[in-house]
Amino acid sequence: xxxxxxxxxHVILSEAASLExxxxxxxxxxxxxxxxxxxxxxxxxxxxxYFSGDPLVKGIKGFEAEFIKSKFSFNLRKPSVQWSDTxxxxxxxxxxxxxxxxxxxxxxxxxxx
Amino acid sequence: DAGITQSPRHKVTxxxxxxxxxxxxxxxxxxxxxYRQDPGHGLRLIHYSYGVKDTDKGEVSDGYSVSRSKTEDFxxxxxxxTSSQTSVYFCAISGAGRYNEQxxxxxxxxxxx
Numbered sequence: 001x002x003x004x005x006x007x008x009x010h011v012i013l014s015e016a017a018s019l020e021x022x023x024x025x026x027x028x029x030x031x032x033x034x035x036x037x038x039x040x041x042x043x044x045x046x047x048x049x050y051f052s053g054d055p056l057v058k059g060i061k062g063f064e065a066e067f068i069k070s071k072f073s074f075n076l077r078k079p080s081v082q083w084s085d086t087x088x089x090x091x092x093x094x095x096x097x098x099x100x101x102x103x104x105x106x107x108x109x110x111x112x113x
Numbered sequence: 114d115a116g117i118t119q120s121p122r123h124k125v126t127x128x129x130x131x132x133x134x135x136x137x138x139x140x141x142x143x144x145x146x147x148y149r150q151d152p153g154h155g156l157r158l159i160h161y162s163y164g165v166k167d168t169d170k171g172e173v174s175d176g177y178s179v180s181r182s183k184t185e186d187f188x189x190x191x192x193x194x195t196s197s198q199t200s201v202y203f204c205a206i207s208g209a210g211r212y213n214e215q216x217x218x219x220x221x222x223x224x225x226x
Contacts, residue, residue, distance in 0.1 A: 034214055043203060044156075044217040051212045090155060092215075099144045099163065099207055100171075101215055105155035 002027040004093050006104035013081050014112050021076040021107050023065075023091030033074040034092040034101075035065055044090060050074065061085070083113045116140050117218035119204050125224045132191040134221050136204030138184075144207040145187040146215065147171075147179060149200040156203065162187055194225045 005024045013019060025031065032051050036044040048059025055067040065076045074091060091104040116139030126132050136145060146161040148171075158171030160179040168179050176198060178190045191198055204218040 032212070032214075036217075043219050044205075046214055046216075049214050099209070099213070100158065100161065101146075101205075101207075103148075103156040105153065 002031075002093055002095065002100075002102045004091055004102050004104040006089075006091055006107050008107045009105070010108045010110070012110045012112065015083055016080050017111075019076070019078040019081045019085070019109070021089055021091075021109070023074045023076065023104060024072050025074070025091075025093040025102075026072065027093060027095060029095055032094045033065070033067060034094070035059065035063070035074070035076050036090045036092060038088045038090065038106075040087070047076070047089075081109075081111050083111050085109060086111045117204060117206055117216060119202075119218040119221050121221060122219065123222045125226065126194055127226050128195055129193050132194050132223065132225075134189040134202055134204075134223070136187045136189070136218055138187075138206050140206060140208075140216070141184060142206040142216075143184075143209040144213075145181065146205040146207070147177070147187065147189045148203045148205065149173065149198075150203060150220075151200050159189065159202075191223075194223075196225050199223060199225045 003026045007022045034049045035047040038044045050057045050067045058064045088106045090106045094101045118137045120135045147159040148156040157173045162168045162181040180188045202221045205215040207213045207215045
């Protein structure tokens, strides 16, 4: 089975600071990669996705992620966070030959105004 | 947002009682999933369905059963609820094929006393 690791469990930043959240997965084949965001009390929403092509993926709200195949990583970045980015962030992977999705345990981001 | 509804949205029940959660989609997607979300564990797959009457177990299926008699509905049943099943339950849907992401429902908060 595949697994996904998010090493940062809780991150606290001040507004305008830069963000990078780590995500590593274990699967040797071709994968689809996702970042989801969950605002307090809400459901998961897709931030961005990688299926193929350019390994630098841009998503909504100024987020981007870079797929580095050799490192089995798909880190999420944002140059300047806002208070409204306070949320939980989940990395997910799916082998593109199957329909099971595997999620990391999530990173809770708190942005201080 | 994808057309996914869950009912009920909140439920409090007592240990030993049966509980059924419903997920309804209007997207005609082939795949439907039930996850539970608990602090420190992220999302864990309970069961999923790959078509009408076609279901399979996820990593935390003990104590849960599912049924899918129509494309649009996926039911999760706790035959005899226990306090360890207190959680937030999310339904998700996904299309078939290589390039698909999951869309999530609003969640059901279940408390078992």
